[in-house]
Amino acid sequence: MAFPEVQSSYSRGYGGKYNSDYVWGDKLDIGRTAIQYDPETFEWREMELTSKGKNNFKNFLQFSAITNNNVSVSQKGKYGSFRTSLTHVFNKGQYPNQKLNKITYTAGGEMSYKNFKLEGSASYNKRVSSNDNGSGYSGSYIYDMVIWGGTEYDVRDYKNYWVEGKENEQQNWYDNSWYDNPWFKANEVVDAYDTDILNVYMNSSYEITPWLKAMLRGGLDFYSKKNEWRNAKSANYAWDKNGFFGISRTSGYSINTDAMLMADKTWGKLNMNVLAGGNIYFYSDDKMRSTTSGGLTIPGFYSLKASVDPIDASSELKRKRVNSLYGKLSLSWASTYFLDVTGRND
Structure with a gap:
């Protein structure tokens, strides 16, 4: 702002x-x-x-652009309607080596035939980022160049960010304690991710009689994310000054399903409203993370095999299932006196 x-x-x-x-x-x-x-x-x-470096931050920024393309199709007929949409967003960031691709696909519709109704939707989102490092508060380019960086150097003189003869080993920079050459940081200190998210929803109902209806509804949520981190040797503000590579994969899904029977009947001044149903909820989360330890044996070779010491690895698996039965009884007399009884067992 x-x-x-x-x-x-x-x-x-x-x-x-x-x-x-x-x-x-x-x-x-x-x-x-x-x-x-x-x-x-x-x-x-x-x-x-x-x-000479009073415009360092401005001179470091690159031309940025966002493109947004969408195609959608919809149809409506005697028994219902259908719609689908595909969107692609490309964001070329203002910092070097920062690009984001986002794809969104959605489909949904509804139909009805006699006493039966069905509606549902599905959406898929994919996001791929080349590098998310330096854009937030921690290790920010703004802090490095504007707040704590002096103006006695010109950042454009440092585009060649390796010391000649020491490529992948020593960055060409005046500081060896706190901050990194911005060009080095953009290309050699990388936090990239690839994310997939899927959401599906369905709701169906059938009117058995004018006062009795059955309903079945369910939802599925799925996600998957892959992260990769790496930094070259001589990085001051990163994970390991001797070189680093890390990778993590997380995925999970949840399923939520309800089956219900609903009745609404009136006899004179007496009204009875009944709901009885069951629910099954299940979720699973699976996480794995591995990183090098002690640096890289081969500068510029980003692999767990290049770890100097035995790699650090962890994994986690969480699963849970809940089976539920529930019900509700509501009685009213002349819309004046009411009695409600509810119950649920998980």
């Missing part, structure tokens, strides 16, 4: 001196010099302190 206004008159450092912490350092653009990192020679040398 609001972008922070920051100063560009002083270098990183504190106490009026240029060094590696904070942004309260030496005065810029007045001819003073300091030992600074040169991204062209990969060495520290004496250079003038200037505010």
Whole structure:
């Protein structure tokens, strides 16, 4: 909602001196010099302190775009209607290597024939993200470049984010404690995911007599998610400075089904409303997670086989089933006196 206004008159450092912490350092653009990192020679040398990086964040952002395409079909006839829709959304983020593909498919309809009615719907959602790292609060690009990054460097000079001759081992950057080269971070510190979600619903009813009706309804919810994390060696703000790879898979589903018999009968001033039914609810969650430990034996080779130490692995399985019977009896006399009795057993 609001972008922070920051100063560009002083270098990183504190106490009026240029060094590696904070942004309260030496005065810029007045001819003073300091030992600074040169991204062209990969060495520290004496250079003038200037505010050449006051537009670092803007210069790091890339052209972003969102496309939204949809096709839908609907039909209505004597006994009911049907509709279906397919939507694809592509989001090219404002940060490098951030893309999101989202596919949504829905189908539903209803029909009726004599005393029988049926309605249902299904929706499928798939989301694939190339990298979700750096866009939130933790490890944010904004914090790295705007809040805590000085303006005495130009981020465009660091697009070549590897030190020559040390590819996949040492990033080309002036800090080795807290923050990463933004280009390195975008391409070598990755949090990617692939998610599938399916929701299905059905409701049917049959009017046996004008005062007696049977109903059957059910729903299915399914989800599956795959996460992959990795960071190259020399990453300062990541999972392991010696290199890291991790993968997790979670999936689960739930089924909820009801069968009910409902009656609503009136004799003179007496009305009776009865509901009797049963429910079956079942859910299952299955989780597995494995990560490297102690770094990577081969820089740039992202696999559990490259773990220096034995991998860290965990798994979890949860399942639950609930069988239920329930009922309700409501009596009323002249719409004045009422008696309700309910019961349920799980």
